[in-house]
Amino acid sequence: MQLLRPESLASATASLGNGSVPLAGGTELVPLLRSQLVDAETLVDVRGVVPRGVDGTRIGAGTTLAELETDGEIPQALREACALASSPQLRAMGTIGGNLLQATRCWYWRLKYPCFLHGGSRCHARQGAHREHAIFGNERCASAHPSDPAAALLALGATLRTDRRELPVAELYRLPTEDDRDVVALEPGELILELDVPQPEASTYLKAMDRNRFSFALVGVAAARVGGGETRLALSGAAPIPWLLGSADELDRATPLPGTAYKVDLARPLIRRALEALA
Numbered sequence: 297m298q299l300l301r302p303e304s305l306a307s308a309t310a311s312l313g314n315g316s317v318p319l320a321g322g323t324e325l326v327p328l329l330r331s332q333l334v335d336a337e338t339l340v341d342v343r344g345v346v347p348r349g350v351d352g353t354r355i356g357a358g359t360t361l362a363e364l365e366t367d368g369e370i371p372q373a374l375r376e377a378c379a380l381a382s383s384p385q386l387r388a389m390g391t392i393g394g395n396l397l398q399a400t401r402c403w404y405w406r407l408k409y410p411c412f413l414h415g416g417s418r419c420h421a422r423q424g425a426h427r428e429h430a431i432f433g434n435e436r437c438a439s440a441h442p443s444d445p446a447a448a449l450l451a452l453g454a455t456l457r458t459d460r461r462e463l464p465v466a467e468l469y470r471l472p473t474e475d476d477r478d479v480v481a482l483e484p485g486e487l488i489l490e491l492d493v494p495q496p497e498a499s500t501y502l503k504a505m506d507r508n509r510f511s512f513a514l515v516g517v518a519a520a521r522v523g524g525g526e527t528r529l530a531l532s533g534a535a536p537i538p539w540l541l542g543s544a545d546e547l548d549r550a551t552p553l554p555g556t557a558y559k560v561d562l563a564r565p566l567i568r569r570a571l572e573a574l575a
């Protein structure tokens with residue numbers, strides 16, 4: 297395997313695609329390479345060329361979660377989501393760009409079962425062990441998206457700038473279909489460069505976990521009150537992608553599996569507490 301350390305963005309983007317993969321903190325990519333869940337001939341270390349740091353509403357995709365959790369300029373929901381993610385060591389290495397693109401933690405997928413997300417015909421989790429899995433959007437793949445910051449960014453109405461375009465965070469994700477099993481809508485070799493995160497009037501992120509620290513979300517709730525009295529809610533750990541919720545009542549339309557029905561009961565009080573915090 298080859299490791300490239302390009303000195304300019306142009307040279308990084310020219311090196312991507314055709315079996316090469318961007319590497320940021322490596323906290324997700326390196327384990328995936330080791331388990332042969334990602335196959336790459338070349339790693340392109342993008343840390344020297346992807347922006348890092350906070351400038352008003354702009355956040356470089358190379359900013360670490362540790363930097364975001366302590367930055368007073370960042371909306372509270374995003375700070376709290378970063379602070380509640382993974383462990384201090386991982387947050388010191390892991391970038392926000394890499395966090396948004398992390399793969400599912402579904403153990404069937406990680407153990408390379410030939411499931412729907414791997415291109416097969418069935419979801420093994422539906423009939424198998426699925427306590428941590430989804431309550432929305434789970435018809436074909438019942439995995440639960442693991443990113444806490446992604447839910448916060450969705451509620452905050454953030455947009456992304458890549459080396460090719462601008463797109464709302466909501467459009468970064470898609471449910472997998474028969475024709476395309478990916479949950480991310482980036483083109484091959486497309487680099488996330490920056491996020492634009494508008495300041496809300498108020499925002500918060502609450503997370504239910506098996507332990508108080510270093511645990512993926514069973515359910516995470518991000519709430520943001522934006523201009524004009526509008527409040528947006530988004531969930532992590534609830535669907536194969538970060539899930540925007542029109543209102544708390546939409547929980548009545550959840551489609552839990554037998555082992556995930558408890559997540560609906562977990563989400564209700566979290567949403568109520570999040571809305572109370574905004575008020």
Ligand SMILES: Cc1cc2nc3c(=O)[nH]c(=O)nc-3n(C[C@H](O)[C@H](O)[C@H](O)COP(=O)(O)OP(=O)(O)OC[C@H]3O[C@@H](n4cnc5c(N)ncnc54)[C@H](O)[C@@H]3O)c2cc1C
Nearest residue numbers: 320321322323324325381382390391393394395443444488
């Ligand atoms: C044990 C463990 C527990 C964790 N717990 C949580 C948790 O509770 N909550 C949570 O939200 N996260 C959690 N995470 C995920 C962690 O936050 C991510 O691994 C980390 O943020 C990824 O960032 P990175 O810079 O290391 O990405 P990398 O590992 O370098 O890359 C991840 C992916 O993103 C791609 N990539 C990276 N940067 C870019 C870019 N700028 N443009 C395009 N593609 C890019 C890579 O090619 C790769 O596919 C956990 C991870 C581990 C290992």
Ligand code: SF4
Nearest residue numbers: 402411419437438439
């Ligand atoms: S939940 Fe998704 S990733 Fe897990 S077994 Fe089902 S199809 Fe595969």
